[in-house]
Amino acid sequence: MANTVITKSMTTSGDIGATYDTVLKKLTSLGYSESSTTWPSVMELKRGKRGMFATSFKDIKTTLKVSLKQVSNNVNIFFEFNFAIPKSYISEKDVEQEFTKIKSEITASTSPHITQKEKICDVCLNQIAVGENFCRNCGRSATRQKTESVEQSNEELAVIFDPNKVAFGQKTVDDALYGGIPKNGVLLITSPACEEKEIIITRFVETSLDQSEIIVYIATDDKFGQNEKIMQSQLLYQVICNPQIDLGSLKCSAENCVQVNGVERLTELSVALTTLLNNIERVSGQENSKRIVIDMLSDTLLSNQSVNTRKWLRETITKFKQKNFTVLATLNPHMHSKEEVQTLLDLFDGQVEIYEKELQGEPRMFMRVKRLNNSRYSSKEIQLVREDLLIQHNN
């Protein structure tokens, strides 16, 4: 028998930890029982036992999956109702009534702005300062209200942005940067080769596309070759610095893909980027916010002298900033001498460091914002857990 899946969404203000608890409490009061949970982002609940012969709406065998995502000071909540009966047997009115009830109860129970209330960290129970939604003790942002308050905020899902920040779409990173990279800013991620960095970069690209922002991605390989969602987007412009890659085999459109003969010929690359920028300007205008990821800086530094690389990078950053781009670059510091890395650092407004260190005898990945000029950030060390990043990623 075919199941019926109906999705709903809403946004409420507050922090994800407290909202999660409220949602779970309210759904339990509506007869749902907890099946599996991944606090504070996903919960799965069940209700009812019957299919076609259900005596009431509550009696229909239902699986409800709820996903939560923190966006700035708000939480986006996605509901996925899976009814074990065909669609024709479901009363839309009943579903709507059920959702309205859930929504109103959640809204009535969640607090408006966590910054206005006293909070504690869910992880270490440290007191969170008023005006902050981030634990300065452990670096986590999973905070909850000490006392609940009742206030407004009830709207259908609309992705909410901090207008002055460009979000990664990766909670861990966005929290540390207090929302993301300042718009039109230039951020460097220094990181060894690791999957955590790749997940963060991929999410940055996906978030750009989700938010209908144009993104230019410069690399020496076709990193998104298997990701159809990214590759087929008309908003992604790829510059591939590798003559060996067969552009014809890629799933991107020819207009959105530029190939140059490696990173050794910086002049050629620079000309190609200018041409690309002019094309983008014709399509989108100069005003809209855009992003660029320079993911071949280490190759460039290896192939060219640091003087030439610095000169090229400075011109490239200026060129893109003038056209309203926010710039993200990556560099593997283990490939270069300290002096070489130093020649590039001051070209960036901020630096996020990803590094490996031992924790309880096991190698773990951590990140830390080293600096972010003229902007708030948390300088705490945060552990990067691949699985957590992927969950945030999927949400």
Add this chain to the structure above:
Amino acid sequence: MTVQSTQPRKLSTGIEGLDVLLGGGLPEKRTILVLGGPGSGKSILCTQFLKEGLEKYNEGTIYVSLDYSKKAFMHDMLQFGWDFETYEKNGHFLFLEGAAIRRLPQTAASVDVIYTPDDLTLEDLIDLLSLHIEKIGAKRVVIDDLTALTFRFPDDVQRRGAILSLIEALSSLDVTTVIISEALGYGIGRGINIEEYLSDGVIGMFLLKDGTRAIQISKMRGVQVDNKPHPYNIVDKVGIEVYPTETIFSEK
């Protein structure tokens, strides 16, 4: 860098980026040298200059070739979509095939006078040009290339005298002339040709070690120009494309 100029009337080269570097174009009625190695696109640049005069200003133009056959020229330029046979039929363009004059004494294809290789002197060339400039009302002239004309002057003093005579004569003909010559290397340490001192302007076209093409205006008398090297490309169906805002990152 964009150069603002209040200098003599400029003739657009037909290459937007180069005009930016020149502050509008080549100064009128001057003799400009275009230097470069083999395959650098000197002939293409010069032909674009003639084409601009033909198409935009309906000016008469002359291409004097000492090494380049007319047939090859017509064929090569057609690859960029430039149909010089039609311009020739319309009477606005003249191809003076010096190669035929020098190599085949009895068959001077495009000219009325027949020369043997040894006969073709600079004086003859000037006479010939003078005749045809008047005949078609030419405003733009290209001489391709100077090395072939001056090879018979191994002595520097004689060579200098001959080139000076040619440049003076061309100036008196009221045309803007572009002379092609071979470059002796690239960069600060490269050898300087005598003609570079004598001409009114010098544009160098160079191929760098990594394959990057660079163009540089090292001299333009009485005119403010951007004299930094900038990248350029030879683009199919377009010709020479100069990128005046771009920098050369390559090693010389």
